[in-house]
Amino acid sequence: MTPEEILAAPPRVLSQQQREHYFSQGYVCLESFLPADVLAEMVAVTAEFVDASRSETKPGAVFDIGPGHGPERPVLRRLKRPDDQHEAYWRFAKGLIADMAADLAGPDVVFHHAKLNFKWFDESDSVKWHQDIQFFPHTNYNVFTIGCYLADTDMQNGPLAVLPGSHLGPLYDQYDQSGSWAGCLQPQDAAAIDMSKAAYLTGPAGSITIHNCRTVHYSPASKSPLPRPLLLNCYSAADAKAYTAHPDPSSHTYEVVRGSAARWAAHDPRPCLLPPDWSGGYSSIFAAQAGEDG
Template identity: 75%
Template sequence: MTPEEILKEPARVLSQAQREFYFEQGYLCVDSLVPKETVAEMVAITDEFVGASRKETKSGKVFDVAPQHTAEHPVVRRIKRPDDQHEGYWGFATGLIADVAADLLGPDVLFHHSKLNFKWPDATSEVKWHQDIQFYPHTNYNVLAIGCYLADTDMSNGAVGVLPGSHNGPLYDQYDASGNWTGMLSDTDNAAIDMSRAAYMTGPAGSITIHNCRTVHYSVASTSPNPRPLLLNSYSSADARAYTPHPDPSSHAYEVVRGHPAKWAVHDPRPCQIPPDWSGGYTSIFAAQAGEDEKAA
């Protein structure tokens, strides 16, 4: 569906002005959308997982952990596939947030993946500028990610930054000069970014961030002593079909969460870079950008 067609559909959660802003700018931030009791539930579940991570010594199927992770001082960079790890996370992904997705993708929505990223008080916690769709190309670009801050978030603890309007710009090469996947823009492309144009999505716990799969975005390093968790769920319109292996599929990958399956795929004529073959394994964007694992994403 085109933005014009989607905007003709009745809104479920967002205002018409918010929907129009998303299509114009490629992102949207909504303060305090998720009820406090829901945030509290997600925080309690997340705390349990961080506690369980103390038994881990390296990244695995559930956790992506930083090199400095220990039982005494757990440093979990990501909970992988949270929708499979706890029914509370899956309930979150199929509730209010799926209605938000339908407001921006149209009435027929597929779930793609979920992840819970953390920011720890570490100068290396910056996620560098990148675009998402090169990780998982689809036949069109009606694909987005919706994050929920589980803690108050500002510039001190890892706010997500975007380049407004970049979803209508070019897709960047996310391989290095030697052909290794890095999952980020090159130094040359980074240097060309006008940082004065960056917009930062901040807000209290329960605020949501939304960005289109083509939007150039990053998140700043944290200087706060408290970790900042961001629960991310990604969705596509039902007529956007993936054509490369899913990087890290859960049991819910491509499940219809609103509306109906599509009978026809819609093809955007703009090309998309092909990522590595993820069918052999996947770690995280943190590992890729740090050069820890050339197959990471």
């Protein structure tokens, strides 16, 4: 569906202005959006997982831990597939947030993946400039990620930042000079970005970020000892079909969360960089960008 066709249907959650902003700029930010009871549940469940990670000693299938992680000072970079780890996360992904997804994808929406990213003031927690779709190419670009901050997030604790309008620009090469997957723009491409144009998506706990899969984005290192949890849920229009192995499928991957499954795939002619074959396993964007994948 075209943005015009999607916008012609009445919205469920977003305002028409917010939808238009997403389509023209490639992102939108909704401050203090989550109802207090929903936020409180997400925060409480997340605290349990941070505690559970304390005994982990190496990055694994559920907890991606960073250098220096230990029982006293958790450096949990990511809780993988939260939708499979606790029912509350899946209820969240297929409830209010799926309604929001239908405002942007059109009536037929498929869940792609979820992840819960943290920052811990360990100076290794910046996420370099990248685009998402090269990690999981689809037949069209009606694919996006809805983030929810589970703690107040300002310029001190590493907010998500986007380059407005970049979803309409080129897709970048995310391999390094030696041909290894880097999961980020090559240094010369990143250096060419006009940092004065970056939009930093900040807000109190319960604020929402949405970015399109082509939107160039990054997040700076946290300068605060307070953790920054960002719960990310990724969706596609049902007619956007993945054509490479899913990096980290959960039991809900490709589940139709609104409307019906597609009979026909819609194909965007703009080409997409292919990722490595991850059918044998995937670590995380943090590991790839830090060169930990070997």
